[in-house]
Structures are given as structure tokens and as C-alpha cells.
Amino acid sequence: MTELVLYGHPDSGHACKVALALALAGKSFRTIWVDIWADPSTRQAEFLRNSPFAEVPLLMINDKPFVQSGAILLEIADRFNCLGAETEDGLQKGREILLWEANRLGLCLPWLRLERRESGQGFPGGTVDWLRARYALDSERFETFLGRGPFFHGDRPGIGDCAIWGYTQWLKEAGVKPTPVMESWLTQMRNLNAMRTPGEFFPESEITKPAETDNAIE
Ligand SMILES: N[C@@H](CCC(=O)N[C@@H](CS)C(=O)NCC(=O)O)C(=O)O
Structure with a gap:
């Protein structure tokens, strides 16, 4: 196991x-x-030993460290043959979405959210306009990538859906609005049986049991 x-x-x-x-x-x-x-220096010793930039996520698989969320998603999909990696096309789609997300939505949304959290402190003038302009383009391209849906990987969610969910779950906190297509995908994501709130996913040191769901691959 x-x-x-x-x-x-x-x-x-x-x-x-x-x-x-x-x-x-x-x-x-x-x-x-x-x-x-x-x-960062106050974080757990085992974490600091295994996460080179002292950043989360860090996934330990049988005591071996894996960092960088996109790379971890690919490791999960590949190792367990799930979430899109069951087919060559699904894996290719996953890779393309992961890299797009990291460069686009995964850049503007965390910073827009942080800017609101910090009430603009430390953000040079023009930053928010630039990030919002990027988001406007990203939300159009979201629709192109999604295609007929309902998920980025078709009938079932895959690693691409997980990547895009990461920060689109907080559009309101980032001060931007979803397009109608985004809104309907977000609703589908929220309704997944495996979905949990961030606080449910990350309580302090608790075993998170797998959801018994139609979405579970095994
Ligand atoms: N490119 C990394 C980004 C990870 C990252 O930015 N983690 C943040 C939280 S979202 C973090 O750990 N920040 C704490 C710090 O930098 O001290 C990934 O995709 O995993």
C-alpha cells in the first residue's frame, strides 16, 4: 500500500x-x-528537509518527496493511471492544461487575491489592471480549453480540472467574476462527491479518508 x-x-x-x-x-x-x-524557518523540520523552497504542496510518497503542484498532479495521474492518464490523449490534454494554468490563471488569481488580502500594500501601481487584463483573456480561453465539457477531461474530471480548480475556487476573493461557462463548470466541481472545502482538506494533521464516490477511480 x-x-x-x-x-x-x-x-x-x-x-x-x-x-x-x-x-x-x-x-x-x-x-x-x-x-x-x-x-519559513519555523515550519516542521521534516517539511523543511524535503521542500527546497519551504513551499506547500509537498507530497511524500512512501517517504520520497515530490514538489511543484503540476509535477505532483502528473505523478499521481501517471503512477495510479487515473485522472486522464488512462489514455495518451487524456495525458496530453492534462499536460497542456497544467502548463497553461501555471502561466495564466495560476499567475493572476493568486496575486489578485493577495492584493485584496493585503489591501494593496506592496503592490506597484498598475499591477491590478495588468492582472485583471490577463484574467479577462484567461477566462475566454478557459472556454476554448473546456470544449463541450462538462469537465476539461470530458465526462469525468482529470488533473486539468484539479489544476484549474486550485484558484478559480476563489474568484470572488480575487475580485473577478466568472463567465457563465466558468460558473457552470465551478458548480459541477463543487458538486463532486470527492470535493471538500480547503479547511476540510487541511485540518491540522488528520487522516483524510478517500471519498466513496462515483468520482473515485478505484
Ligand atoms: N510553483 C509552486 C508554488 C507553490 C507556492 O507558491 N506555495 C505557497 C502557498 S500557495 C507557499 O508555500 N508559500 C509559503 C512561502 O513561500 O513561504 C507549485 O505549483 O507548487
């Missing part, structure tokens, strides 16, 4: 992407809450 330990925090969309993927894959995993708002 594979031992899975995920270090994360409920404010981290990157960590939520990985937690959702494990839940959809029907895997048992333990989560360890890391204080991402504290001085």
Missing part, C-alpha cells in the same frame, strides 16, 4: 489542487498543516 502524506494549508490553491486529485483518485492520504504565513 502506498503511503501518502500531503503538506499543505487551506489558503494554498496549489495544495488544494493536489488534495482534490488524491480525493478524486480515491486515495487515503494524511495531511499535515504547514503555517505558510509564518517565518
Whole structure:
């Protein structure tokens, strides 16, 4: 049996992407809450030993560390043959969405959310306009990528859906609006049996049981 330990925090969309993927894959995993708002040097020693930038998510698979949310999603899909990786086309689609998300929605949404959280402190003039302009284009392209849906991977969600969910779950907190197509995808995502709130995914050190759902792959 594979031992899975995920270090994360409920404010981290990157960590939520990985937690959702494990839940959809029907895997048992333990989560360890890391204080991402504290001085990095105060974080757990095992975490600091294994996460080179002291960032979440860190996924330990049988004691081997995996970092960078996109790379972790690909590892999960490939290792467990799930979430799109069951077919060549699905895996290719997953890779394309992951890299697009990291460069686009995964850039503008976390910063727009942080800007509101910090009431603009430390953000040079023009930053928000630039990020919002990027979001406007990203939300159009979201629709192109989604195609006929209902999920990015077709009838069932895959790693691409997990990646895009990471920060689109907080559009309101980022001060932007979803398009109608985004809204309907977000509703489908929220209704997945494996879905949990960030706080449910990352309570302090608790075993997160796999959801018994139609979405579970095994
Ligand atoms: N590119 C990384 C980004 C990870 C990241 O930015 N993690 C943030 C939380 S969302 C973090 O751990 N911040 C704490 C810090 O930098 O001290 C990924 O995709 O995993």
C-alpha cells in the first residue's frame, strides 16, 4: 500500500489542487498543516528537509518527496493511471492544461487575491489592471480549453480540472467574476462527491479518508 502524506494549508490553491486529485483518485492520504504565513524557518523540520523552497504542496510518497503542484498532479495521474492518464490523449490534454494554468490563471488569481488580502500594500501601481487584463483573456480561453465539457477531461474530471480548480475556487476573493461557462463548470466541481472545502482538506494533521464516490477511480 502506498503511503501518502500531503503538506499543505487551506489558503494554498496549489495544495488544494493536489488534495482534490488524491480525493478524486480515491486515495487515503494524511495531511499535515504547514503555517505558510509564518517565518519559513519555523515550519516542521521534516517539511523543511524535503521542500527546497519551504513551499506547500509537498507530497511524500512512501517517504520520497515530490514538489511543484503540476509535477505532483502528473505523478499521481501517471503512477495510479487515473485522472486522464488512462489514455495518451487524456495525458496530453492534462499536460497542456497544467502548463497553461501555471502561466495564466495560476499567475493572476493568486496575486489578485493577495492584493485584496493585503489591501494593496506592496503592490506597484498598475499591477491590478495588468492582472485583471490577463484574467479577462484567461477566462475566454478557459472556454476554448473546456470544449463541450462538462469537465476539461470530458465526462469525468482529470488533473486539468484539479489544476484549474486550485484558484478559480476563489474568484470572488480575487475580485473577478466568472463567465457563465466558468460558473457552470465551478458548480459541477463543487458538486463532486470527492470535493471538500480547503479547511476540510487541511485540518491540522488528520487522516483524510478517500471519498466513496462515483468520482473515485478505484
Ligand atoms: N510553483 C509552486 C508554488 C507553490 C507556492 O507558491 N506555495 C505557497 C502557498 S500557495 C507557499 O508555500 N508559500 C509559503 C512561502 O513561500 O513561504 C507549485 O505549483 O507548487
